[in-house]
Amino acid sequence: MNKKPDLKKNKESIEEVKKENELFKVKMEEYLNGWRRAKADYENLQKQVEQEKESLIKFSNMNLLVSLIPIYQNLQLSFDHLSDDLQNHDWVRGIDFIKNDFKKMLEQNNVEEIVPQVGDEFDPRIHEAVEKNDEKKGAITNIKSNGFKVNGKVFLPAKVVI
Numbered sequence: 217m218n219k220k221p222d223l224k225k226n227k228e229s230i231e232e233v234k235k236e237n238e239l240f241k242v243k244m245e246e247y248l249n250g251w252r253r254a255k256a257d258y259e260n261l262q263k264q265v266e267q268e269k270e271s272l273i274k275f276s277n278m279n280l281l282v283s284l285i286p287i288y289q290n291l292q293l294s295f296d297h298l299s300d301d302l303q304n305h306d307w308v309r310g311i312d313f314i315k316n317d318f319k320k321m322l323e324q325n326n327v328e329e330i331v332p333q334v335g336d337e338f339d340p341r342i343h344e345a346v347e348k349n350d351e352k353k354g355a356i357t358n359i360k361s362n363g364f365k366v367n368g369k370v371f372l373p374a375k376v377v378i
Contacts, residue, residue, distance in 0.1 A: 274326070281327055282346045284371055285364055288322065291315040292362075322364075330363035330374045332356050344373040354378060 280329055295315065302308055322329075330342050336356045338345065349357045356376045363374030 222226045251324060277325055278366060281325060281366060282371060288318050289361060291318065326367045328365050330365060332359050332374045332376055338378045342370055342373055343376045345378045349377055349378040
């Protein structure tokens, strides 16, 4: 016996399959978008971790450098107050070589010296006012000590009189 296919049932089945297919497409898009967001979040996390690692490497020697700067400043200060009759002694030249090597070591570690000049405008980002004069408002009138920055970040401002 040959049964005739029920067209109405087949049409209903096809419609159900189409609806189910649409639901699967919606779910698929939802999952795909979720995966894309998770992937983007992970990539952003990787970038952030890399930036933090670079920053840690750049500033890892900061404590050592901060503790060495006063020694370098004292060497500089001793040469500023050296009498004329001592300047040509061999031991003074030897100490000068040490001071210059010290300066090179600081430069190799990305330490820059902030050297203010009398008459420059006071900049609170790189200067620290230790005294205030009434001569010129906002202008540097005297330098107490130079400042220092490492990798562009000030860690010891120049001490000045304004």
